[in-house]
Amino acid sequence: MTTNSPAPHRTPVVIVGAGPAGLTVGNILRAASVDCVVLETESREFVEKRPRAGVIEEWAVRGLERRGLAGNLLARAQRHTACEFRFGGERYRFSYGDLTGRHHWVYPQPLLVTDLVHEYVDVRAGDARFSVRDVELHDLESAHPSVSFTCPETGERRLLHCEFVVGADGARGVSRGALPPEHLRIARHDYGIGWLALLAEAPPSSDCVLFGVHPNGFAGHMARSPEVTRYYLQCPPGDDPDNWSHDRVWSELHARLSGAGAPPLTEGPLIEKRVLDMHDYVVEPMTYGRLFLAGDAAHLVAPIAAKGMNLALHDAFVLGDALAAYLDGGDGAGLDGYSDLCLRRVWDYQEFSQWLSEVYHGTAAGDPFRAGTTFARLRRLFTSPAAAAAFAEQYLGTAEHY
Ligand code: RFL
Secondary structure (H helix, E strand, O other): OOOOOOOOEEOOEEEEOOOHHHHHHHHHHHHOOOOEEEEOOOOHHHHHHOOOOOEEEHHHHHHHHHOOOOHHHHHHOEEEOOEEEEEOOEEEEEOHHHHHOOOEEEOOHHHHHHHHHHHHHHHOOOEEEOOOEEEEEEOOOOOOOEEEEEOOOOOOEEEEEOOEEEEOOOOOOOOHHHOOHHHOEEEEEEEEEEEEEEEEOOOOOOOOEEEEEOOOOOEEEEEOOOOOEEEEEEEOOOOOHHHOOHHHHHHHHHHHOOOOOOOOOOOOOEEEEEEEEEEEEEEEOOEEOOEEEOHHHOEEOOHHHOOHHHHHHHHHHHHHHHHHHHHOOOOOHHHHHHHHHHHHHHHHHHHHHHHHHHHHHHHHOOOHHHHHHHHHHHHHHHHOHHHHHHHHHHHHOOOOOO
16 A cells, blocks of 8 residues: 555544544543544535434433433423324324334434534544545554545645554445455345435424325325425336426325325425435445444435444444453453444334334335235234234334343
8 A cells, every 4th residue: 555644644543434433432431531534525514514314212312311412402302202193084093102202303313423523523533534535544454554645735645553443434334345355245135126315495394203104105204394395206216307307296295294184294495306216235244353333334224214233333332342442451341242243223113114014115015915914014003012012112123132
């Protein structure tokens, strides 16, 4: 490897990616007085504005709170205690709050990322390099790995020597590709379904998440803030967002989210419109030598059950704590158990997403058998207390053990 570094820089941990996973690991390390460097290809402004998730599970918020990272979230996030299925022209409210005493938090991902960057850089004096290019990982199987990148200001190659690399660079990063193919298994699943992901500059039209199960396809409604609402419309995979005019979007949303007595949806300008091809993958194991993958770099779960960021945070808590303990002179048990521990929750959430996908999409598959079983699943939620309790546990991620 050729670099223009005047002198190679040393740091215990290099974290690739400033998303929820990487920033949470960085904050945990800084709280334990461990030095680290976060490398991010985008600018700070960009990562602080990128719209994505919004639904965060209670245990994840408690995990952030325990690590001093939930101050703004707890002051500003909304609590959600119910979701509503709309099908066959009727409305079925599922009040998981009443059933379990538990709830979800709704806090837009850009706000969480903004809080995590601020805490890491401005409060805990963490080293973050934004807008870097061409990140490469080296010598991961040795006790002395390194990471090189191009510095945005000078265009020169820089080299960071470290003890550990955290690959938290999301679904399109470079870390996953640094694992030799013979070392890992990548399990993949393609739903063969697209979702038009929309952000509307319009207040939410319900106090809870809405799932429209309709012969035209699935539609979803999720509050993001008092001014902005996320909507989803099932569409063919690879569809062109330009096929979806403002009028077509709102007419399909009205149709698919209709329900007896429901107030009409409040329309507004569409400020984001992109097609997501729904697919999942899981990398096993999530580690190779001194590289530890975390978050979407290790496992992608389609946003069907709003689980991805929650899994990213779970990885980050386990990995951050294990690295801090090891670098403080502890044993490596936490690091050794990291992959297995995280994968148990990952697979559980993947299975739930598959189950829920059939509920959302089964009636629109054009197959009367699938439509019949989909309606049976939905009816069971509202007739069987045991089925309702199991659904609530999976939806909220509250199982005692994974
Ligand atoms: P991220 O957030 O993608 O962050 C990775 C970061 O790495 C940077 N990067 C690199 N940096 C250095 N070198 C490279 N070579 C790099 N390549 C990339 C990227 O710029 C980025 O800043 O991954 P992380 O931290 O693992 O977090 C994962 C979550 O972002 C993701 O799982 C969620 O957004 C998924 N998701 C949802 N999850 C939930 O838990 N609840 C939800 O309600 C929810 N809604 C959603 C979602 C994802 C969506 N999309 C866009 C797929 C809604 C949508 C529409």
